[in-house]
Amino acid sequence: QSALTQPPSVSGSPGQSVTISCTGTSTDVGSYNRVSWYQQPPGTAPKLIIYDVGNRPSGVPDRFSGSKSANTASLTISGLQAEDEADYYCSSYTSTSTPVVFGGGTKLTVL
Amino acid sequence: QLQMQESGPGLVKPSETLSLTCTVSGGSISSPSYYWGWIRQPPGRGLEWIGSIYYSGSTYYNPSLKSRVTISVDTYRNQFSLKLASVTAADTAVYYCARDEDIAAPGTALDLWGRGTLVTVSS
Numbered sequence: 001q002s003a004l005t006q007p008p009s010v011s012g013s014p015g016q017s018v019t020i021s022c023t024g025t026s027t028d029v030g031s032y033n034r035v036s037w038y039q040q041p042p043g044t045a046p047k048l049i050i051y052d053v054g055n056r057p058s059g060v061p062d063r064f065s066g067s068k069s070a071n072t073a074s075l076t077i078s079g080l081q082a083e084d085e086a087d088y089y090c091s092s093y094t095s096t097s098t099p100v101v102f103g104g105g106t107k108l109t110v111l
Numbered sequence: 112q113l114q115m116q117e118s119g120p121g122l123v124k125p126s127e128t129l130s131l132t133c134t135v136s137g138g139s140i141s142s143p144s145y146y147w148g149w150i151r152q153p154p155g156r157g158l159e160w161i162g163s164i165y166y167s168g169s170t171y172y173n174p175s176l177k178s179r180v181t182i183s184v185d186t187y188r189n190q191f192s193l194k195l196a197s198v199t200a201a202d203t204a205v206y207y208c209a210r211d212e213d214i215a216a217p218g219t220a221l222d223l224w225g226r227g228t229l230v231t232v233s234s
Contacts, residue, residue: 047224100160
């Protein structure tokens with residue numbers, strides 16, 4: 001069982017917006033702004049799309065945005081495109097014995 | 112453009128040691144701005160951070176693997192390596208190397224990844 005909880009799957013139609021949640025605890029998401037999101041299309045390596053809760057690396061479209069409230073972080077993808085279909089993983093710094101924990105991943109289907 | 116490439120055996124026998132190397136090109140592994148990490152992904156499952164290393168040799172490991180893992184760095188060859196001892200079928204996974212950009216919190220912002228290499232543990 002992963003330390004961070006994500007929904008197994010979400011879906012949306014092209015042009016719509018979807019939000020993926022990532023729920024942790026006060027020892028990780030709730031206490032630190034070191035939350036990242038990764039996009040992993042099938043058969044490829046993960047790609048960092050959000051770091052420090054809401055910052056985008058260079059080259060990542062502004063359709064991708066991140067936020068956090070209490071123990072839950074969220075990734076919102078607006079203006080869905082077919083190419084957004086992928087698995088999405090969150091991660092967070094944690095004060096427990098390991099410095100980072102991942103969520104179990106969410107499969108985004110573009111209908 | 113910095114690139115990273117994993118290399119090593121694709122098949123390891125149970126109880127033996129898994130050994131992988133990540134070669135960094137287009138940039139220096141001795142940059143003070145980054146850690147360098149290993150992450151794995153069992154088939155059909157999620158990501159697990161294994162550990163990260165600084166060019167000086169300072170390391171952070173996942174406690175669940177710490178007793179079996181060694182990560183080392185070779186600045187002359189611009190490479191870093193992973194050794195995982197006493198492997199079992201549960202260690203079968205795609206192993207990725209990645210650049211780790213938050214040196215204050217290793218593992219939390221992996222901004223460049225290799226393509227990954229599948230390692231199967233089987234006799």
